[in-house]
Amino acid sequence: MSNVKLDTGFNIEVEFTIPAFYKRLLAWFIDFALLIAYYILGNKLFSSALGPLWGAREWMLILFGLPVLSYHLLCEIFLNGQSIGKKAMRIKVITADGGQPTISQYLIRWLFRSVDFPFWVLVYISFGVLPWWCSILLFGGLACILSTSHSQRIGDLVAATILIDTRTSTSWEDTVFTELSDDYQPCYPQVMQLSDKDINTLKSIIKSVSRSGDYDLSMRIADRIRSKLQLSSDQDSLEFLQTLLMDYNYYATR
Numbered sequence: 001m002s003n004v005k006l007d008t009g010f011n012i013e014v015e016f017t018i019p020a021f022y023k024r025l026l027a028w029f030i031d032f033a034l035l036i037a038y039y040i041l042g043n044k045l046f047s048s049a050l051g052p053l054w055g056a057r058e059w060m061l062i063l064f065g066l067p068v069l070s071y072h073l074l075c076e077i078f079l080n081g082q083s084i085g086k087k088a089m090r091i092k093v094i095t096a097d098g099g100q101p102t103i104s105q106y107l108i109r110w111l112f113r114s115v116d117f118p119f120w121v122l123v124y125i126s127f128g129v130l131p132w133w134c135s136i137l138l139f140g141g142l143a144c145i146l147s148t149s150h151s152q153r154i155g156d157l158v159a160a161t162i163l164i165d166t167r168t169s170t171s172w173e174d175t176v177f178t179e180l181s182d183d184y185q186p187c188y189p190q191v192m193q194l195s196d197k198d199i200n201t202l203k204s205i206i207k208s209v210s211r212s213g214d215y216d217l218s219m220r221i222a223d224r225i226r227s228k229l230q231l232s233s234d235q236d237s238l239e240f241l242q243t244l245l246m247d248y249n250y251y252a253t254r
Contacts, residue, residue: 002151003015003017003018004017004149004150004162015208016164016165016204016208018151018162019089019090019091021145023091024145024163026089027083027086027091029085030084030085031083031086032085038067071083073106073107073110076093076101077103077106080092080100081100081106086163090165091164091166092163092166093109093156093163094164095161097160098201099200099204100200101161105160109156109158112158113155180249187243187247188229188231188243188244188247191229191244191251192251193228194225194248199248202221202241205218205221209238215237215238218237221237221241222237222240222241223237225240225244226240
């Protein structure tokens with residue numbers, strides 16, 4: 001696995017691990033297997049329930065085509081940048097600056113999936129909706145992943161996203177959404193002046209420092225935040241960043 005350093009919202013480079021290609025491939029096969037299982041089980045269920053009505057092509061396209069088409073989009077939106085296959089392989093989608101992708105970025109990735117890993121192309125070729133030569137689209141995403149420095153497919157390049165390996169450390173949400181005690185007292189109400197992008201940067205900073213022990217990084221980011229928010233604090237840099245995240249959690253949930 002290789003690493004990539006991304007420029008964050010505080011002009012600080014944060015290091016992420018790019019997943020090995022076999023992990024992306026296995027994640028794709030897991031998702032593919034789930035969709036095949038959906039087809040087989042759904043076909044048996046509906047054919048026994050609907051009888052001759054199930055033979056109409058329109059039913060097949062609606063009930064099988066739409067879920068297949070929307071699977072990756074809905075999973076990444078509601079599972080925080082992961083499909084079931086990605087979650088199993090501990091990889092996820094983030095933005096090119098280390099933050100949480102927006103719905104529009106997930107949508108762009110999904111729209112370009114037809115060029116990258118077009119399972120739906122195979123489905124519609126089998127239904128006779130598309131000609132056989134459309135199968136050449138299958139090679140678009142693979143060639144792009146193998147030739148780009150950050151292993152990005154075409155959809156990632158257009159949406160400004162990358163895939164990272166999350167196996168090496170705890171997830172960002174484990175840092176931010178820690179359950180607070182009932183008597184927790186926040187220290188820095190100024191934290192709410194930070195943007196969502198800044199908060200995502202804090203999460204990635206803590207993740208990087210916890211993994212690499214690069215406390216110089218946490219000191220630099222802590223100094224920048226103290227200056228930006230005009231704060232004074234006796235806490236060490238990492239503790240200060242963790243407190244900011246807990247305070248953000250406190251104010252954001254009230």
